[in-house]
Amino acid sequence: MAVTLAQAINQALKDAMEANDRVLMFGEDVGKLGGVFRVTDGLQDRFGEQRCFDTPLAESGIIGTAIGLAMYGYRPIAEMQFDGFTYPAFEQIVSHLAKMPNRSRGTVTLPVTIRIPYGGGIGAVEHHSESPETYWAHTAGLKVMTPGTPEDGYAMMRAAIDSDDPVIFLEPKRRYWMKSDADLPVETEPTHRSVVRREGSDVSLFCYGPMVRTAMEAADAAADEGWSLEVVDLRSLAPLDTQGIVASVQRTGRAIVVHEASSTLGMGAEIAARIQERAFYHLEAPVLRATGFDTPYPPAKLEEYWLPDVDRILDRVERSLEY
C-alpha cells in the first residue's frame, strides 16, 4: 500500500508513542488540527491531550520547556511549524539543548527531538521555505538528520526519538506527499550512515532531504547523455558519514554536492573540504556545488530560478566531466 513521507512520519510518531508512554508530542497546532501538514494527525485523539498538545505560539518556549520536560524524564518531540520560525528558539537550542549534557559532564541527558519542516519548492510565502541546516550541523551537541524517502521518514524518526542525544529532524516539506510502497514499520540503514541510492561510475552526487529525488531525476537525465551518476543520500548531516563520502569519490573521482541552502558555508563547503583532505589524489576535477544562491530565499514566483534543479545539477556534471 502506498504511503507518503508525511504518513510515514505520522506512523513513526504513533508507534513511538505507543511503545513508550514517556514520549510526548507538542508544538503549535499539532493537537486538534493535526499540524499544518497533518503530520501529527490523530495523535491527540489516540493519546490524549497530555501526550499530544498545542502550546502557546512561542518557539523558544516550546524548546525550553522540552528541555525541562526531558530533565524531568520525558522524551519530548517538539514541532517547529516552519524552518523560518526556528530562529526564536535558537538560543535555547544552541546555548542549552546542545550544551547541557556536556556542561553537566554527562549527568543530564536531553533526549529531545525537534521536528522541522524545511526547504522550498511549494510556493510558500516568505519565511516558509528556508534551509537552516548549517546552523544545527555547526552546533556541537546536536545530531541532524533528514530523510529523503518515506522509508527513512519512518525509520529515522523512530531512531531520532530513541536517541538519548538531541536530534534536529529536518523534514523536506516539498516531499511530504512523495509516495512509496513501503510496508511499515520498516528498518533502514543506521542513521549515521549515508546510502547509495543509485550506483554510478562517472560523478558522485551528494545530496539529502528534498534534493534526493532531484538528484535521482538528474541521474536519469544524465544517463540519456551517457553519463553514469552515483547518488549518495547523506541522511545524517551531523555526524557526517565521511567514510561513505570518500568511498564514493574513490569510485568516481568526481563529486558534486547538491543542496537547497545557500552555497557559502553550506554543507557543500564542509563536504568539499573533507573530500580534498582525504581523497585528493582520487579527484579528477574540483568538487563542485549545485545549491541555492547566496541571497535571501526569493519570493515564490522566483523560487524556480533560485532552487537547484536537474538543469543546474547537469551543468555542474558537465563542468566536472570537462576537467
Added chain:
Amino acid sequence: MSEHGSDPTVAPRSEDDPRLLLPPDEPVHLLDPDGTEHPDADHPLDLRDEQLRELYRMMVVTRKVDREAINLQRQGQLGVYASCMGQEAAQVGSAYALEDDDWIFPSYRELGAALVREVDAAGLLHLYRGTWLSDHDPYAHNFGLMSIPIGTQALHATGFGMGARFDDNPIVAMTYFGDGGTSEGDPHEAMTFAGVQKAPVIFFVQNNQYAISVPLDKQTAAPTLAHKAIGYGMPGYRVDGNDVLATYAVTRRAVERARAGEGPAFIEALTYRMEAHTTSDDPTRYRTKEELDEAAKTDPIARMKNLLIARGLYDDDLEREIDEQAQAVATYVRDGIYDADHGDPMELFEHVYVDPTGHFDEQAAQLRAELEGSEGGA
C-alpha cells in the same frame, strides 16, 4: 487576603476576580532592620527557634563564602565571580521554603540558594575558575546547572513543572532570575506556558535594582515587576527581600499553593546588590557611595541577628560557633578551588554525545597525538 484589594471603598471581590492577582501596595515585611517584628495574619511563621538560627547561619555562611570567592578572584584563582552580597535573605529565605523533592533552576548568582541545597560550594566555583562548566549532579541536589544566558532557565523550570503536573507528582519547581531578566523573552514565555498549563512553578525575581549598570527605571515602565504576573494569569507577590522571614513566608505560601494544584506564582523580592555585578565590573561609574551607604542600612544579616537577640536566641557561643562554621566552609572552598587542576583534556570529547558514533574519531585522535607530542617534547 489583606494585601489584595484591601481598599475599603470597593466592594469585596469574588475569588475569581482577576484583580486579586495584582500585588499588594506595599511589599510584605515582617522584620524591621532593628529586629522589631511585624506579625501578619496572612503570613504566619511556622519556624521554630532552631530554624530561625539556621536561616541566620546559612546567610552568614553564604556571605563568608561569597567574600572568599571574591578574594580568590583577586588572587587570580577565579576568572570572574558574580557576588550575591546583600541578597542572602532573598535566596536563603526562598530556598528554605522548598521541600527536598522540589527543584531549583538558578541563574549564576544563587550561591545562597545552592548552599541551602548543600551543593558543594567549591564545586560551584569551577564554572568561574574555568576548570569545568559544572561540578555538581543536578539530580543529587534537585538544583539545576547555573545558567548564564539571562532568564533562559525559567523555561526549564516550567517544563519540569509541567512534567511533574503530568505525573501528579506533588513537587514544585522554582526558578531565580533578576530585574533585568524580566525584560527577556524567555521568562515571558515561561510564565505564559506555566499559566496555561497550571504548572507548579515559582518565578522568584530578585529585584536587586541593577542589571549590571542599568537601573530598574530604565528596565521597565511597569508599576512594579510583580504587576507583570497578572498578564500571565498568576498572582504577583511582592516582598521585602532583605527580610528573610517575609521572604520565607511569602515563598512558602506560593509554594504550597502551587503544590496544591493552584498553579504558578511570581514573587518580586526587593533587595540590593551590594557588590559589583561581577568582579569585572566597576559600579562607581553608575552608583554613588551615598546610595550604597543607604542600602547597607537594610542589611539582611544584621537584621536577622537583631531578631535573634530580641528573641533571646543569640549569645556568644552561637556567634563563635557560626563564625567557625563559616570559616570552615570558606577554607574548604579555598582548598578545593586553589590551583585546582583542569583534569584530562580528553574529557572534552566525553560528554558531548551519549552516542558519539562517527563524531570525534579523528579529532580525539588528533588531540591525543598533540598531547603525546607535547609530553614527548617536554
